[in-house]
Amino acid sequence: MKKVNVTVLGAGSFGTALAYSLGNSGHNVKLWMRNEKQYEEMKATKINRKYLPNIMLPHTVDYMLDIEKALANSDIILLAVPTQKVRQLLIKIKPIVKKEQILVNVAKGLEENSHLRISEVIKEALDNHPFAILSGPSHAEEVGKDMPTTLVVAAENKEIAEYVQMVFMTSVVRVYTNPDVIGVELGGALKNVIAFGAGIVDGLGFGDNAKAALMTRGIREIARLGDSMGSNVYTFAGLSGIGDLIVTCTSMHSRNRRAGILIGEGKTLAETLEEIGMVVEGITTTKVAYELAKKRNIDMPITEQIYNVLYNNHDVKESVIKLMSRNKKQEIEEIYEEEKIEW
Known part of the structure; x- marks a missing residue:
């Protein structure tokens, strides 16, 4: 399988778990976070003590504070921040994100004031940027322990859905596709x-x-x-x-x-x-x-x-x-x- 460059924006529990899974598969992962103390600790220990303790991240994961450097050369940008923070993050990255970089959202929620789904927020904030939605029954605590997990990826474009499916599939993570975003x-x-x-x-x-x-x-x-x-x-x-x-x-x-x-x-x-x-x-x-x-x-x-x-x-x-x-x-x-x- 082709190894890709993935940037995970957000070092909470699920963002960290997916960084672990992707890194274990050999993909090049950059895990971006805003908290400098968390950054220094994770860089030294390779453990997210607050959100996913006792799980050591592989050497294929790099830790980033500079979001511009984090996004450089990425094939996939994984949005792993809380729903109500997604629009703010998209506005932040709009000047630097490239059209060929696929956004994959894992936040599970609806924007409060607009009532919009995240894909609609992406369309508004980033002018119809290519995206996919990754969802399904997947506790971060179990993904980080290589327990069997199934996910579903939805996208309006079939090729994008199948590409994301290929990237996230592992021996313990099975990914299905669905056109119903x-x-x-x-x-x-x-x-x-x-x-x-x-x-x-x-x-x-x-x-x-x-x-x-x-x-x-x-x-x-x-x-x-x-x-x-x-x-x-x-x-x-x-x-x-x-x-x-x-x-x-x-x-x-x-x-x-x-x-x-x-x-x-x-x-x-x-x-x-x-x-x-x-x-x-x-x-x-x-x-x-x-x-x-x-x-x-x-x-x-x-x-x-x-x-x-x-x-x-x-x-x-x-x-x-x-x-x-x-x-x-x-x-x-x-x-x-x-x-x-x-x-």
Whole structure:
């Protein structure tokens, strides 16, 4: 396989994990970060002590503070910063990024004020620059330990998707392609909302029955909004839908689930964020999803109740009661909206 030059912008947990995976495959990786203290420590130890401790990066990874030097001669630029920081970063690199350099985004969220997906932000900020979206069930902690992982790459251009697929495939990372950029982005973003709810369920001390119900009805909400925005509903049955939902709702690696647990246990949002110590994408995504649902007149009851807990200080137990007390429905008829099934 041809070795390529990859620049990873952002040395958080997932950016570091992908730098590890790409470097282990022999690719030339430059890992850029803004924090000088983190830079000096990683350069000396090859370990990201704050975000991914106990995992030593290979010699094929270089550490960068100068973003212009970091981007020089790169074939792929990996955007691995929080969603709300992506536009700011794109504006920063616009004068130096070249058209032949492919942007690959791994942030899973929606821009707060504009309600845009990251691919739409890229189009606005960088004038339709070539891009791909990399998503799927992939905890950084497991990628960094070479545990088997599957990802999906979505792009409007098939050749770009297949090129990114080739670069990121390893003996332990399997990558699929998907032309549905909208669906892959929405699945990756909106599952964080449901995972936050799954954490609340755990924090309240409810059992597996409640979590299974939340996940099942949650993926339906995601597909309902996705359908209204032009995605293929079948995408949500794949890695960026059900796959990512399962891993994020059930694992303690998930900061969205961990944050939900703390809220369910009675912590305030401020206390929760302080204890997690990292960006919890699902909190802002809940607000954006709620506003999109209202704008498009889409029924998203789970999202609405989580929004009320986060932004209107609603009691979590009362919110669960409201969900359970909704009008009766027939499940199959609701799933197959285009084809009414009669007994």
